[in-house]
Amino acid sequence: MASKLVQLQGKATQASKVAAEYGSSYYKQLLEKNRHYIQQPPTVERCNLLSKQLFYTRLASIPERYESLLKEVDSAKQLWKNRQELRVEDAGIAVLFGLECFAWFCAGEIVGRGFTFTGYHI
Template sequence: MASKFPPKLVQASNILFKNGSTYYKQMVKQNKHHVQEPPTIEKCQTLAKQLFYTLCYEAFGKEVGHFKNAIKSKEELNVENAGVECFAWFCGGEITGRGFTFTGYYV
């Protein structure tokens, strides 16, 4: 009976079926230093906060870069764009001042 799947797909799935378990075990062994022991709720919350602040820091850096580019190209800067920038910085400052809690209506 002919397979309805392309031959390369069948070949790849056969290789994965034969070697997938070995590859997975090897990958887990190589990356064991990334696993946090013991897996507690406090450790999970700490990692979640670290991830959140890391992402906020990266987003802040991108926003500052965008602001620098906007200042360099002053001919593209109009009142509407400047107003949106000011409002975004105001909202960010308010959220930061409240300890990154979201309250009120900023939509």
């Protein structure tokens, strides 16, 4: 355990050296590249205004999203009604999509347990 701590300290020291050396120039370059996104004047009031604009814009987009959801559900219902005409390729895509969702669920569970498979820390 002590050797891992020393190893972790060494990596942290190395990372801080890299950040100290390149961090400032990267920060300046990033701000220069994205200058058109920066709002002037950079005040708390302006940030609060932008935050409210984002919230209410997202809130206003809910009906459009709901309509899209209903279209997707109707499409799935039509596929289910015409399942005898379903091609093997379409069924394969649906199965792969389901497996991918399950895999992401499993990965999320593993991450949530602290990257352990059994739930016990070793």
